[in-house]
Amino acid sequence: MLYAASDGRPLPIDFTGWDLQGAKAYLSKTRTKLGTVDKKAVKACKPGSVVAVNPHTPKTVMAGDTVDLTLCAD
Incomplete structure (x- = not known):
């Protein structure tokens, strides 16, 4: 994720x-909002860990924007 800092x-x-x-x-610290949380089966990842973020770089996220996370399925 690419976050637009206050400066x-x-x-x-x-x-x-x-x-x-x-x-x-951390999303709370950046004043962004948690959107959808999905799970996806991915090889060699720790169950419950983040494997993807949307929007992703090169799109810039600013305070108030919503960020979706995809977690490694169990």
């Missing part, structure tokens, strides 16, 4: 491998 600079944030609670906490 206008893009800040890349890689949620890959984060657990849902950690991702939620």
